[in-house]
Amino acid sequence: MMNIEILYEDRDIIVCVKPHGMPSQSDRSSAMDMISWIKNHLAAESGKKGGFYVGAVHRLDRPVAGVMVYAKTKKAAEDLSRQFSAHTTEKYYLALLTGKMAQEQGKLENFLQKDGRTNTSSVVASGGKKACLEYRILGEKDGLSLAEIHLNTGRHHQIRVQTAYAGAGIYGDMKYNSDQTDMWKKEHGVERAKTELCLFAWRLVFEHPSLHKRMIFKVLPKTGRMCIDEWPCLSYYE
Template identity: 40%
Template sequence: MTPDKLIRHGHSQSDIPVLYEDNHVLAIVKPVNVPTQEDASGDPDLLSLLKEDLKIRHNKPGNVFLGLVHRLDRPVGGTMIFAKTSKAASRLSESVRGRSFRKMYVAVLNGVPAALQGRLTHHLLKDSRTNTVQAVRPGTAGSKEAILEYRVLGQADGLSLVQIELHTGRSHQIRVQMQAISCPLYGDQKYGSSLSRPGQQLALWSLLAGAPHPVSKENMSFHSFPPAQFPWSEWPKSLYESMIEAEN
């Protein structure tokens, strides 16, 4: 899917490609290292940037509504869907809760999982003070069940490319669950610091996001590809394209 326009702010590397827009939804490609919403860093955040663009582009006075129905960690880039009305936000949030909101990721791991495909279930506990998450025993107070399915698509020089489908949307879920099977993500300074060098970019990308349209109920599906640079470039773009074709 070719972006039909760019929302520009600052340097070109931070431009926000728009995949689709109508009166109810906005699908974009989140740049890496941009927070999804305002955080303690004070850096420009995606939600505020998109709201400002909508206000200018549609010449709207006052506050502009834009609903955040799913999130990506700051270092993660890729496909996201936002709601442009409160009704759309409510219905898309219901899709998330009912698990009809589809989220597919691609990641590069350090090492290769023992099983080349599988379903992982862990219980995750978040420490808000340190903004870290750990896998804990089932039944641990405050923990939440996390489920994902993965499939190894390729291997290269001690790294593996995996396709991941989330069935829950827990904080840092993919990063922690992959660390739990001894295959932390490439470039993960938080959950794989012993294998990652400072300055390496976390290799996790939101490849596809989809859900029933909040008004028409037709199935929406949007995708974007990771940048053509290491470690993503260890595998041909045709491999990423075949993943999308298989899902549509």
Template identity: 45%
Template sequence: MGGLTVPSSAFPSVPILYEDNHLLVVVKPVNMPTQEDESRDPDLLSFLKDDLKQRYSKPGNVYLGLVHRLDRPVGGAMVFAKTSKAASRLSDAVRTRSISKTYTAVVRGKPQAPQDTLKHYLLKDTRTNTVTSVPPGTEGAKEAILDYRVLASSGGLSLVRVHLHTGRPHQIRVQFQTIGCPLYGDQRYGAAVNRPGQQIALWATHLSFEHPTTKEPLSFTSLPPEEEPWTLWNRELIGGAE
């Protein structure tokens, strides 16, 4: 069902990449919370529930299961479950890392290795909602692993493709900050090199998993918007999303 959009007073549209009786795959808008938070701003989960209720004239509450998240400033492909069975099976797939999630990012500088596996231990401060890289064995720290490949570099910036093995809060942002390459536009983990108002350049470009009921392999791609700094690498972006 690619190409459909859900109109919103707060956001121009929420593209629907796929929908059936079990799943809803959409493109999350940037700067929209995945679910309700203390800001009380319109969130994607509530927005989609309201849309399902209206489109299908459903009485009462609408079920929509959240099985993974994207940080508020990040956009891209997300899957939601329309039944509790689908939610349970997709959540199991997330836990067993059988859902493949690929991101594209623009980072400051250039990583030393053209491709590598990054492994850090991350500790979250719930009071400030910030994450730091800490020594192994630190109480409360969780292992974070990702693979990356540099697709192109230009003007002090690099376009990288990132494949997550773990799904820790702010993982990509903190791990690249730790190696000296904070993300373009990241105000939280790269304030020293990014100007206020710059949009973080991190996009969930590819999502693949097995359908929770039919077992059919599903794969979805969402490209970043055609704006800076993404427009520096239009050709590489298309290839990097594959």
């Protein structure tokens, strides 16, 4: 079974680090997803074959890695779902951007519209749903910027769409920022191999559904272009 880091687990919840490329829950593909992996983990730990409840209360896009919480009871799922719907949770990401934002820190506000046929979202002048995020630049080098992003809303592909619209899309995002990613790779002599989307959910804050205490989980990328070896400024967040 794939080795996935578990940050915390009790009878109500389990907090894991989702790998790049793994679905948050089952989809049309036959790939292993997080819920199936957690059920296999619970079976291996308990010696039982099945009957486990695992509830998804939020999601990360398949190419995005990072901290996620799953509910192990229906009651916990209802409580956590309310928190995410009410935006009382806190979600922070690290993103590697191609280019520079207009300011070192600021807020992006747009209206996004989803196209279900293409599974994409775009910024629209009218209609759509309001999307808001806050960002601050942690470092810059070689034409790339490392940013911390705090999501105020949770729209479809929000960070990817809004940063690309602002002129500094995410490195490795071949859906919204392919031209700039390919240009950077060409300028820096990087082979045209499959490129990992450089977006990582590094910090998650919520209230425990039964203990009613504030839970804070954080983890930094251990490999790739956003690790500490590439960006020493991240040592402050360890």
